[in-house]
Amino acid sequence: MQLIEHAPHFWELYQDDQQLYLAIAxxxxxxxxxxxxxxxxxxxxxxxxxxxxxxxxxxxTIIDAVYRGDFSYLEQHQVSEEVKAAIQNAFLHWRAQNH
Structure with missing residues (x-):
């Protein structure tokens, strides 16, 4: 898992093989x-x-839906705890390399 793109304080894009994951604030x-x-x-x-x-x-688009009270996309596309941990570890590794 690695961080491949980001918009600070907004979103981060991670890649694990061919799969992509979005971390969004x-x-x-x-x-x-x-x-x-x-x-x-x-x-x-x-x-x-x-x-x-x-x-x-x-x-x-996701944030606009949340502001309208629609959390369905977020709920339907959540990652597993294992993937969440891999994303967090990738972020920590990226931060250590870039700061």
Whole structure:
């Protein structure tokens, strides 16, 4: 697992083999919730074709839905605890290498 793209304080994109994962921070004014999500094959294809813009648009779409009270996407695409731990370890490794 490795961090391959990020928008500071907004989202991070991780890759493990051919699978991509999105870690996203949702600021609800009084609290920031962080979610780790598995991307669909279509979203992965969009990323390889369009780059970061596709991830930025996806993150904005997710956050807009959350602000409307719709958490269904977040709930349906959550990663396992094992993947969540791998994402956290990849972030710590990336941070150690870049700071």
């Amino acid at each position: 949702v600021d609800m004014s009084s609290v920031v919730s962080c979610w780790e999500l598995v991307l669909t094959q279509q979203q992965i294809q969009n990323y390889w074709q369009q780059g970061c813009d596709s991830i930025h648009h996806l993150a904005k």
